[in-house]
Amino acid sequence: MEYDFSAIEKKWQKKWKEAQTYRVEEDPSKEKYYVLDMFPYPSGAGLHVGHPLGYIASDIFARYKTHLGFNVLHPMGYDSFGLPAEQYAIQTGQHPAITTENNIQRYREQLDQIGFSFDWSREVRTSDPAYYKWTQWIFAQIFDSWYNLETNKAEPISSLIEKLESNGTYNVEAACEDHWWKALKAEDFPHFGEHFEGELTASDWNSFTPKQQELVLMHFRLAYLADSWVNWCPELGTVLANDEIKDGVSERGGHPVERKLMRQWSMRISAYADRLIQDLDGIDWSESIKEIQRNWIGKSTGARVIFQVQDADASIEVFTTRPDTIFGATFMVLAPEHELVEQITTAEYKEDIDAYVHNASLKTERDRQSDVKNISGAFTGAYAIHPFNGKQIPIWIGEYVLASYGTGAVMAVPAGDQRDFDFANHFGIPIINVFEGADLSEAATTDKNHPLQNSEFLNGKSGQEAINDAILAMEQAGFGQGKTNFRLRDAVFSRQRYWGEPFPIYYEDGQARLVPEGSLVSLPEVDKYLPTADGEPPLARAKKEDWPVFFGEQMEHNTMPGWAGSSWYFLRYMDPNNDECFADRSKIDYWKQVDLYIGGAEHATGHLLYARFWTKFLYDRGYLPFHEPFAKMINQGMILGRSSLVYRLQVKTQEKGLNKDASSGFYLSNDLREVLEKESKEWGVAELISALEKHEAQINLEALKDRLEKLEDGGDARVWFSRQHVLIDHVDNDLLNLESIRSWQPEFATAQFILNGKGEFTCAYEIDKMSKRWYNVVNPDDLCEHYGADTLRLYEMFLGPLEQSKPWDTKGINGVHNFLRKFWRLFHSQENTFIVSDETPSKDELKVLHKTIKKVSDDLNRGSWNTVVSAMMIATNELTDLKCNKREVLEGLCVLLSPYAPHMAEELWNKLGHETSVSKAAWPTFDPSILVEDEFEYPVSFNGKMRFKLSFPATMSPKEIEAAVLANEQSEKYLEGKTPKKVIVVPKRIVNVVL
């Protein structure tokens, strides 16, 4: 065999492993480069060809950067806590750690086969206690911090305590709930009166018991326990974060989710909302991911306005982005859950309101979302007072106002908001037109820049000016102020699961406390991985002696969510075995941010947001010299499967008025089906038979007719064609393998195939997600075996731009495999002897090399992995034509190829006489002087249409070229005797004659 990829790849994979070729150490003499992949969850299904796509791209880039002389960190690990291993444990009793270990082994085998340059000595696993010890440590730091709005960063809780001790809350500007003190229980603070507004003096604070102090501090910690409305998924038995829910059901499994008030750990990510938006400007991510994050964080600026309730000791606070339209407020709407609803509702309307509130409480989030078109609401009987003009404003409740956003209440301005407009019209509430000359017969006027009217001091103003003036007036009068709101909610951090990081938390006297620093809380053994009978999380099953460490009355029973471990793993790679800290500062200072991060776009609102949050936190607390984790990110597209479909003849009969389908056992070649369906979707038996005859279908028509007539059973039946997925292994080039398909599923064993005129059976195809369900999964192991890892690597890149989703089609892989063989033949004779010569290459041969060096380097720099493969193919084709076997050229080419096909490059490099690995070879230097041409072939166009080409010396001036073109005999025909209006000569590009 000429190019024995199988032997070569095995040989070098073994040597690389033995020589630790891809191990890296910190080296201050070299510039660093950090290339990171999103580490995988090791699922039981193993890898399909879509998974390695990003890894191959990053591996190529890492190898390229190494050739350029960078010290490249390119690690890999596993996000190994997760639900599937736990569910498997529930079903089988097998400890999730064992399942996980097995899956990791399988992943590792598959990855090793592809020839990645990962430094496996740096592997991390989030489920490894030596790793999650530091996840717990980071949690402890977050718990031990508050967010100081004055300095705009997280600070140790001790600095807050100092402030409280010396000055109470008077100098404290902290990120916290708007009315945090309302959650304090009267029984814990018996001396507080009803009018306690959250202001504490130093002596208040200092008189508190430690428990009372702790209860207050909990409202300021960045990781805090609170009763909060969470997304509870009964099916999974756990709470879920907002980003784990899609379309109102759980992302995993698609189970229903309900709102539930539970005491849970939360992360005060909302404190970072503004910075998380601002800092997006400084990182090189795709615009779409940035937009998704901006959207998710949802910043809106406006004002907070307080409306007094008439005849009641209550006020309603609203948030509005359009304070300028306040004179158009003709009613208010509270969320049904709003705390004031009960208090302000008058006796007359109590029944209505109670019914409405009750009704709303029964609905799930999903019901509410799907019900948005219905306008509903109820009047409370109460009125608010317009703060500027004292007018009465009716207070309603309505589901369109969300309790969880803003203040849970709105001032409704029907003239300026479509929902308010619809609500007003539906309930016959008056509308004040506050916009000059606006037509409000059909819809509200939402244009910010429309001048105002009926608005006293705002009349004639518009836009930001009006908004600013309105806010200024409110602030002066003392009932409102400018305010920024975010859609981003704090992240629920507790999960009621076993297979996750335990918290470094225990309870004593009802208080959550951190375990002493340095004590690792590893997962205790439990008898079952299910919740307890009374609904406690699985960890509640562990008895005191089951815990590796135990403090206080009880350990925390929740575990951390999946995103905890993945929020900082890129830091651990820098120093994976450190037992003293999460990573040594000198190593962090060397490797710094991830320079290139490659992974899927599906983590836009989860992992990527949380990792940014934790990075900013660690930066604030002085543990990191940077505040964004991933400087540049590329999101690879999904590789889709190409499913094959066959069509079966179905017979539809009428029986007792019901349609009944019967399968005939006959399958129809797709090309025939297309022809037939163009004429009609359904066929009578006789017409079908004659049509098949006409189109030269190969089948025993008599037998088919018999069969169909039997099914028809004398009635007037119609024949139609149903689709069915078939395993792609039985299909080659859309032709069904009639022998092998019979052994696939029983129904095919006896099937009859109606072949086309050529005696073939063609399949239709369709592009689906790659999934067992569609029988379209292609796995990399088979391809490595058939074509080799180098071919797989090249082909995955050759498919198209990395960012784009594209269908996998194994057919094309021959193309790149042939290219590699052709490349091999540049170095070898027909008898496969190595024939590289030391002769000096010709100018043409050097041109090919240098053209390719430039193209490959440029393309890699701009992230165009696919076109590099083309460039290498072109070079190989050209050198084959030139019969070039010169060392100088081939050696350069060998290095160019090595990031893509490291095994072959290594083998050839070795044969070229090198002792060291090709992966350490210097990237060839591009010499522009070699590409200087004496002549340029100009495309000559007339009125923009290219007609012919003419070569001119590179030194010729545009004037001379113009003259030469017009004098050329080929021009006569197109000039048609006219004098050109203008001749445009762009040196080394084009000549255009304008007539």
Added chain:
RNA sequence: GCGGAUGUGGUGAAAUUGGUAGACACGCUAGACUUAGGAUCUAGUGCUUCACGGCGUGUGGGUUCGAGUCCCUCCAUCCGCACCA
């Protein structure tokens, strides 16, 4: 509804700053050599026309000597968010 992205042969795609549209592959057609493994080589292959030529980058318009590329309009597909006040 809002936001983001994408529309180029039979297929995957290329064309980086406006300058020969379809590189490189797959597939297909014909031929050669052979017939055992899925091979290799040669030629052709956007559409249309006998041909000269004409038409071609989702649609319609614009700017320009020249537009896949820039501007406007509309359409389609995908993704994200969605009574967010």
